[in-house]
Amino acid sequence: MILAGLLLFAIGAVDLVRQFVPASRRWIGYVVSAIVLILIGSFCNAAGYMIAAAAGAAAWLLSMPDRPDRRQGFWPAVVLAVASIASVVVLGDRAPIGWLESPFGRVSPDLAVLAVGVVVFLLESGNVVVRAALAGEHTWKPTSAEGGFKGGRLIGPLERVLAFLLMLVPAYSLLAALLAAKGIVRFPEISKDGETGARAEYFLVGSLVSWAMALGGALLVWWAANTGH
Template identity: 50%
Template sequence: MIAAGLLLLAVGAVDLLRQMIRTRRVLAFAIAAVLLIVASAGLDALVAGILAVAVGAIWMWVVPENGPARAGLWPVALLGLAAAACVVVAPGRERPGLLGQLWASYRPGEAVSIDVAVLVIGCLVFLLESGNAVVRIALRSEMGGGAVDADAAPTLKGGRLIGPLERILVFVLTLSAAYTLLAAVLAAKGIVRFPEISRDRDDGNRAEYFLIGSLVSWVTSLAAAFLVWWGIRAG
């Protein structure tokens, strides 16, 4: 389970750093990699931390900041399979490392384990900006295999901000079993977007753009929530 959390944390951190930092990126990536490896050592998961850094570097190459992904949807599928495999193969650990022992000492009552906490943090970080990358890959794939220029694609105002907030809400509400509130949030998005979509009277591209982006975003959040739920049950 800890390996899945570190994996998603590394990939999510790569995309966040690319979005937030425009200069001295190499230094920022190096510092982030060292911090992740040090934290992994403190969690007695050094090998998993090193592999997570390697996967983050591969993700940065196959999923560029701008333009289509070099391998289409395959990087996303392989990342999901790798995270799921980590939860299946190693759902829980008896030796959580120094940081795990500190967590166990200070956590209130029967709180979640450090492995579950890292998995939740990894999912949250991944859903922020990497979720946008997943949606972008799906949209480019649907709109001609990446041949369509991003500037030529239909856009919806606030998508880069609404998307992460929406995914976090879906993730949290799903884990909280607040399904009624979850349905209300998803319905509210459609209602708010309806006036903007209804003006799309030419070929329906904006409506298709909205539907594909929303569905991919929701599926990504639900998959992350299921991964955490699976890890908790298996652990």
Template identity: 45%
Template sequence: MIAAGLVLLALGLADLARQAVHRHRWVALAAVLIVVLALGVVVDAVPAAAMALAVTTGWVWLMPVGAPARAGVWPAVAVFGLATASVAWIAPRSEPGLIGPVWRMPVPGGELTPDHAVLVIGAAVFLLESANVVVRAALGTHALPARTGGARAPRSAEPRHPPPVSDGFVIPPRPPLPGAPARDEPPEPEGGSADDAVPLPERPSLKGGRLIGPLERILVFALTLAGAYALLAAALAAKGIVRFPEISRDDAGDRAEYFLVGSLVSWVLALASAFLVWWGFGLAR
């Protein structure tokens, strides 16, 4: 069980480091290595930590960031196969190392051991960013089609001051006051031309897809472990309802396929992680 938790935790931390750090990525990965080895020493599982780091090295090479995956989704299949074998063949430990004498964490069903805690945390961390890597690998051959409606005009042909939009409706420009001269461009600031004015910063856009995916997987993971299957079905149905207008406008069906492949891979990863945790908890009873 501890080996499965350390493997998932190492993969999740490595992918979070690769996503957050761009210039000194290998330094961040070295920090992940130190953290995992230190945790292995604390819980008396140094061989399992070394195996987790070896698996992480292969994962980083096979699943690069910003490039196509070298082996598709098969590294994820191999990782969950290894984690399942670790849970099935390695019995729960009664002596969890240095942290054992001071570890006390009661839960409603009994007491949460350090091995259980590492497995739950590792599965949750894996679902944050590593699952995004797997979903992108699964969609590597399913390119999202471009939106129809013509090619985008060159930047020079775009209006410098587009009309504001509110709730999807374009607000028409305010007519000039009586007697005021008509202007196509805003008035020049005092002491210089309009080109010398400092441009206003663009409003940052919310990257909803990067947030929705991890939140959805954590929700599926938690609801599955809690046995709230009715709420789980409602949450999955709600996502389909929210995406239905966009999918229904797709005549070719490419967007529907893109949505289904990504969603199914994401749900399978969350359910597989919940199954590992559920099986690990069952073996300890």
């Protein structure tokens, strides 16, 4: 599972750099991300997996660039999901070099890295995947004149991280309330839909992809925690 954790962390880190660091200084952000990845890999005694994660992050940058018209579609996200699941199911948990204390009790470093990697990925990389899914479905897109669904860039990451945590606690009633609240808040905008139903499709596709990533990440961590060896 250490490979999945490092890979998700590396991809999430480079997407955060692309989003929040000016283009002229991104190389600094990439260097800092690489240093953090090296520190984590060294602490976990996972040099080989660290190199594989760095290569995966580079491939992600090439296949999912800043310009949407140059992206390779939704398939990089599918490949990443398959690789992460395979890493957890096939590789499992290595013999722990020690134990870390957490609100959920003692956890192995591998499991901790996986959980942190999932959270980092859900932040900005989750937005990248949602946009790729919307582009692939050719759904309606809000124009600057319409205003569209404002705040999605911030709401999406917060929603995914909360859903991820509520799944692990578990607090399914609160999770259901969170998902329902989003629909209620967005209802006035969706109700402006015309006969095409394009706004509703845009909302549903984006929301379902976003929720699927959060719930999938939680299930991945849950599986790793309960079947690690």
